Amino acid sequence: MSKLRLKISMSLDGFVAGPHQSPENPLGIGGTRLHEWVVPLTAWRAVHGLEGGEVNASSRVVEESTANIGATVMGRNMFGGHPGAWDARDPWKGWWGTNPPFHHPVFVLTHHAREPLVLEGGTTFTFVTGGIEDALQQARRAAGGKDISLAGGAKAAQQYLAAGLVDEMEIHLAPTLLGAGERLFDGVGDDLHGLTLVRTVAAPTVTHLKFARPKS
Amino acid sequence: MSKLRLKISMSLDGFVAGPHQSPENPLGIGGTRLHEWVVPLTAWRAVHGLEGGEVNASSRVVEESTANIGATVMGRNMFGGHPGAWDARDPWKGWWGTNPPFHHPVFVLTHHAREPLVLEGGTTFTFVTGGIEDALQQARRAAGGKDISLAGGAKAAQQYLAAGLVDEMEIHLAPTLLGAGERLFDGVGDDLHGLTLVRTVAAPTVTHLKFARPKS
Numbered sequence: 001m002s003k004l005r006l007k008i009s010m011s012l013d014g015f016v017a018g019p020h021q022s023p024e025n026p027l028g029i030g031g032t033r034l035h036e037w038v039v040p041l042t043a044w045r046a047v048h049g050l051e052g053g054e055v056n057a058s059s060r061v062v063e064e065s066t067a068n069i070g071a072t073v074m075g076r077n078m079f080g081g082h083p084g085a086w087d088a089r090d091p092w093k094g095w096w097g098t099n100p101p102f103h104h105p106v107f108v109l110t111h112h113a114r115e116p117l118v119l120e121g122g123t124t125f126t127f128v129t130g131g132i133e134d135a136l137q138q139a140r141r142a143a144g145g146k147d148i149s150l151a152g153g154a155k156a157a158q159q160y161l162a163a164g165l166v167d168e169m170e171i172h173l174a175p176t177l178l179g180a181g182e183r184l185f186d187g188v189g190d191d192l193h194g195l196t197l198v199r200t201v202a203a204p205t206v207t208h209l210k211f212a213r214p215k216s
Numbered sequence: 217m218s219k220l221r222l223k224i225s226m227s228l229d230g231f232v233a234g235p236h237q238s239p240e241n242p243l244g245i246g247g248t249r250l251h252e253w254v255v256p257l258t259a260w261r262a263v264h265g266l267e268g269g270e271v272n273a274s275s276r277v278v279e280e281s282t283a284n285i286g287a288t289v290m291g292r293n294m295f296g297g298h299p300g301a302w303d304a305r306d307p308w309k310g311w312w313g314t315n316p317p318f319h320h321p322v323f324v325l326t327h328h329a330r331e332p333l334v335l336e337g338g339t340t341f342t343f344v345t346g347g348i349e350d351a352l353q354q355a356r357r358a359a360g361g362k363d364i365s366l367a368g369g370a371k372a373a374q375q376y377l378a379a380g381l382v383d384e385m386e387i388h389l390a391p392t393l394l395g396a397g398e399r400l401f402d403g404v405g406d407d408l409h410g411l412t413l414v415r416t417v418a419a420p421t422v423t424h425l426k427f428a429r430p431k432s
Contacts, residue, residue, distance in 0.1 A: 012387070012425075013401040014230040030406055171228070173389075175413035175425065179406035185229035190246055190395035197391035200418030207416050207423060209228075209391065 002143050003167035004073075004136060006150040006157055007065045009034040009206075010171050014185060015178040016154045026080055026095060030178045037174060037206035038062065047101045057203040058172075065170060070146025071139040072102055073132075075156030076110040079125065085112045093117060094125065105142040107135045109156055132159045154182035161185070164193035169211040218359050219383035220289075220352060222366040222373055223281045225250040225422075226387050230401060231394040232370045242296055242311060246394045253390060253422035254278065263317050273419040274388075281386060286362025287355040288318055289348075291372030292326040295341065301328045309333060310341065321358040323351045325372055348375045370398035377401070380409035385427040 010016050011034060018028030027034065038044045042053035043062040081092025091114065094100060099120040106125045109132065117125040128135040139148045147168075150160055160166050171184075194213045201208040226232050227250060234244030243250065254260045258269035259278040297308025307330065310316060315336040322341050325348065333341040344351040355364045363384075366376055376382050387400075410429045417424040 013399075013404070173425075175427065177401055177404060177406045177408055179401075179404070183229075185393055185395075188229070188393060188395070190393045192393055197421065197423075200416070200423050202416030202418060205413065207413075207425065209389075209423065211391065 002070065002140055002145055003147045004150055004160065004165055005065075005069070005147050005168040005170070006152075006160065006166050007170040008152050008157060008172070008184060009038070009174055010184050011174050011176050011178045013177045013179065014183045015181040016152065016157070016184045017182040018178045019180040021077070021182075023081060028178075028181050030176075031181065033176050033178070034172075034174045037172065037203065049099075049101075057201055058206060058208065061170065061172075061201055061203075061208045065149075068146050069104065069149045070143030071104055072106040072149040072151050073135050073139050073156065073160075074106065074108055074151040075153050076108060076112075077155060078151060078153040079108045079110075086114050091117075093119070096123075099123070105139070107139045107142075109135050109159075132156070132163060132165070136160075136165060154184055154186070157184060158187050161188045161193075164191075166193070166195065167213060169195055171209045171211075173207040173209060175205065175207070218286065218356055218361055219363045220366055220376065220381055221281075221285070221363050221384040221386070222368075222376065222382050223386040224368050224373060224388070224400060225254070225390055226400050227390050227392050227394045229393045229395065230399045231397040232368060232373070232400045233398040234394045235396040237293070237398075239297060244394075244397050246392075247397065249392050249394070250388075250390045253388065253419065265317075273417055274422060274424065277386065277388075277417055277419075277424045281365075284362050285320065285365045286359025287320055288322040288365040288367050289351050289355050289372070289376075290322065290324055290367040291369050292324060292328075293371060294367060294369040295324045295326075302330050307333075309335070312339075315339070321355070323355045323358075325351050325375075348372070348379060348381070352376075352381060370400055370402070373400060374403050377404045377409075380407075382409070382411065383429060385411055387425045387427075389423040389425060391421065391423070 018031035021028040040054050043059045045053040100123040103122040108127050110127050113129050114127040195211040198212045199210040234247035237244040256270050259275045261269040316339040319338040324343050326343050329345050330343040411427040414428045415426040
């Protein structure tokens with residue numbers, strides 16, 4: 001069966017976003033420091049339509065994280081815009097412009113129903129009001145046998161982790177403190193539901209920690 | 217000048233001790249999971265007077281962490297026993313028996329004055345009521361040019377980190393969740409005071425993250 005794979009950047013003190021997130025500052029104060037390791041990489045720049053960049057130990061981790069993904073699940077906060085009901089006249093269309101870097105179906109967890117949003121390049125955002133299992137089921141159907149990426153943010157990740165539905169987790173640990181914001185593991189408890197450290201990749205400014213379930 | 221070196225085991229969700237610490241359960245619920253990686257090592261067992269054990273990628277990290285240490289600083293909670301004033305008739309003598317594994321002067325941060333406790337094998341516990349800088353100064357004098365180990369617990373580490381007094385920090389990241397307890401970075405803010413990731417050692421069940429200040 002296709003896997004649900006969480007990948008997320010986290011600070012040394014456990015935050016995946018800084019405090020005071022807003023449409024102008026979607027990652028919160030200091031949050032961009034979580035992603036400084038990825039922006040220079042050729043593997044990341046290519047996906048975002050940018051040329052150049054560098055190759056280092058992180059490159060294969062980024063390439064692997066986008067390989068064999070057939071659908072994405074994300075929380076409303078990551079899709080972004082504003083809290084509450086969608087603006088009927090000019091609904092928020094995501095952070096990624098007219099041709100988002102997903103190129104596959106994306107399922108957005110939300111309390112507010114909305115028609116699917118079809119953008120260029122194969123990315124369709126479907127808004128799911130039925131909860132995390134419903135979203136996962138729809139994503140699994142859409143992925144056609146490939147894996148599903150759990151893109152974040154914190155609250156979506158927490159719900160899937162607490163329910164034991166995550167099959168693989170790659171934490172990009174940024175060696176920095178945010179001091180406040182959204183913690184990845186808030187409310188998850190002390191149970192990783194069998195997720196075990198299976199690989200550590202040391203890069204100059206980030207440590208990649210991959211967790212998976214041992215094959216039974 | 218001699219360095220203040222913090223080494224501490226931390227869970228993936230940032231805890232260095234579990235909840236409900238007590239004399240019977242000094243690491244709190246689940247806290248022993250933080251140290252499972254070290255107990256099988258020959259390098260650890262030898263220091264604690266035990267034979268046998270194994271050698272793996274963690275061994276040199278443990279050996280390095282005890283090398284060139286001339287004194288130790290720890291918090292009252294790590295020295296342990298009970299909160300409040302010392303029992304005048306039968307004062308707590310630490311967790312480590314009559315011949316503790318330090319073999320050098322140890323300075324304990326406390327609000328409660330007490331005569332030094334001289335034990336076997338070169339370990340003397342000196343109780344410092346003058347705060348973290350006073351304890352560091354005393355430890356530096358006693359270390360005779362060698363480095364000072366900051367042994368924990370959380371509150372002592374937080375105070376030295378927040379004050380920017382830690383010169384080296386090695387975090388033994390245990391790939392497990394505790395869900396509650398004492399967080400290493402609580403109240404430290406978002407500033408590592410120049411501490412930068414300088415080395416990552418991947419062992420099977422722990423990741424060692426070493427931070428230091430770049431040489432100026």
